[in-house]
Amino acid sequence: MKIAIYGQYYQNSTEPIIKDIFVFFNRNNIEIVIESHFLALIQEKKIIEKEYKTFSSHSELDSSFDMLLSIGGDGTILRAATLVRDSGIPILGINAGRLGFLATVQKENIDEFLQVVIDKKYTLSKRTLLSLTSAPENEALNDINFAMNEISVSRKDTTSMITIDTYLNGEILNSYWADGLIISTPTGSTGYSLSCGGPILTPDVKSLVITPIAPHNLNARPLVIPDETEIMLKVSGREENYLVSLDSRITSVRNESVLTIKKTPFQINMVEIPTETFLKTLRSKLLWGEDKRN
Ligand SMILES: NC(=O)c1ccc[n+]([C@@H]2O[C@H](COP(=O)([O-])OP(=O)(O)OC[C@H]3O[C@@H](n4cnc5c(N)ncnc54)[C@H](O)[C@@H]3O)[C@@H](O)[C@H]2O)c1
Ligand SMILES: Nc1ncnc2c1ncn2[C@@H]1O[C@H](COP(=O)(O)OP(=O)(O)OP(=O)(O)O)[C@@H](O)[C@H]1O
Incomplete structure (x- = not known):
């Protein structure tokens, strides 16, 4: 061994x-x-x-x-x-x-x-893991482009909220007006997502959770979706950039970039x-x- x-x-x-x-x-x-x-x-x-x-x-x-x-x-x-x-x-x-x-x-x-x-x-x-692609491409995401807990977007250098236009398989879900948004795997459901009011999933469940971080649309609630879903995010806000995290790793992304989040093949x-x-x-x-x- x-x-x-x-x-x-x-x-x-x-x-x-x-x-x-x-x-x-x-x-x-x-x-x-x-x-x-x-x-x-x-x-x-x-x-x-x-x-x-x-x-x-x-x-x-x-x-x-x-x-x-x-x-x-x-x-x-x-x-x-x-x-x-x-x-x-x-x-x-x-x-x-x-x-x-x-x-x-x-x-x-x-x-x-x-x-x-x-x-x-x-x-x-x-x-289950999540991967992220960005258009235009972001070099910082090229090497370790996957997350076991979650991928999140959040505001940067401001107290002002960001707007996160969110599409599931091409269909508009919501424009979250919030500090950020978490896309969590079942493993990550006991981490950051849980702290923001998300549900706990057992690790073998074939789902993902979309959890807003302090949403000002008070009726926005954590949503459980099939893990085959392709999630697309477009962020806008007062600053030019916002933060994207993949577990403990973080990078800065320009507004209006299109982020696509999917389950990894492994x-x-x-x-x-x-x-x-x-x-x-x-x-x-x-x-x-x-x-x-x-
Ligand atoms: N407010 C929050 O709860 C919050 C904020 C940021 C990050 N996090 C979590 O921390 C992770 C990164 O870890 P780090 O060590 O770099 O940050 P860290 O040092 O701030 O630790 C975060 C805490 O989250 C716990 N944690 C991480 N993954 C978990 C999981 N799957 N289930 C239960 N608890 C979990 C860790 O034990 C640790 O106590 C992120 O992926 C995110 O899930 C949580
Ligand atoms: N090899 C190690 N030996 C002793 N202590 C360790 C070791 N690795 C980590 N620690 C202790 O655990 C703390 C947290 O470690 P780590 O960054 O791996 O976890 P974390 O994400 O903060 O999660 P947790 O709350 O589960 O510890 C460290 O700050 C340190 O105090």
């Missing part, structure tokens, strides 16, 4: 996590390949002495890899998705972060979960451990069922 390891940060809490993982994998003769920046961080702290192979870009993650282990929070998993891209390599998140909604393995019982991995007793949860495989299901995560991390009165 060959496993890629990726992380973005080093903190004191990283040491026991790294040690647990490396001891477990070395004991079980698993080949480890570490992302070069992350390896430099942990070597600097002298946590590991052995020499390890490294990778530094998505092009080095080929079909010989069985899995990518992401050590961090949700932001780290979103970055990990930009490394595996359309390779199909499953991602398993070890939560060294704060909420870690997408990172299923808690740092307290790493051994137990890694045993499930090497025994191949996990399932894959296929995640999906990201997230590793799901039988005891750590999406429904359990809703209860444990979004505190469903917690009520001080009972």
Whole structure:
């Protein structure tokens, strides 16, 4: 078995996590390949002495890899998705972060979960992604042109709202007058979209959510649409530019550009451990069922 390891940060809490993982994998003769920046961080702290192979870009993650282990929070998993891209390599998140909604393995019982991995007793949860094209073309969108959580447009350098003309498969839906608009995947439905009043979708649902950010048309509500829909946006406002985000990445786009958002032809495989299901995560991390009165 060959496993890629990726992380973005080093903190004191990283040491026991790294040690647990490396001891477990070395004991079980698993080949480890570490992302070069992350390896430099942990070597600097002298946590590991052995020499390890490294990778530094998505092009080095080929079909010989069985899995990518992401050590961090949700932001780290979103970055990990930009490394595996359309390779199909499953991602398993070890939560060294704060909420870690997408990172299923808690740092307290790493051994137990890694045993499930090497025994191949996990399932894959296929995640829908969104891609964006802009006319005229925007160079910043050429390289990593997909999002696992959401694509959003929002106002830039102003408190003034923007107007977002929105078309679904060529038919006008609405002109939102708002701070912005979020097009969310089922995975992203527990992120930014949820904070703006959007519904939660289970990850396997074949839908997308369109959620306005603070709309001044008070009757505009989050809308669930089929994930085959082609969404077209045209933004206008007082400033010349507005912001477009794809998960944690952001770029500036000129007004009147035409943005087209579609489902990507590939999906990201997230590793799901039988005891750590999406429904359990809703209860444990979004505190469903917690009520001080009972
Ligand atoms: N007001 C908001 O809720 C808000 C605003 C901006 C971005 N976000 C989310 O943050 C993501 C980018 O992450 P970042 O690390 O760069 O920003 P960040 O550091 O501001 O973290 C945002 C928070 O959102 C949580 N989060 C991210 N994806 C999630 C998901 N699918 N389900 C549940 N929680 C999730 C993270 O755990 C983190 O606590 C965006 O894709 C967006 O979904 C949320
Ligand atoms: N490898 C790591 N070791 C220790 N702590 C980490 C590591 N990676 C991330 N963290 C901690 O988690 C925080 C958040 O990490 P990250 O950016 O991956 O997630 P996030 O998007 O903020 O989501 P979350 O709220 O789930 O942590 C970091 O600021 C850091 O405190």
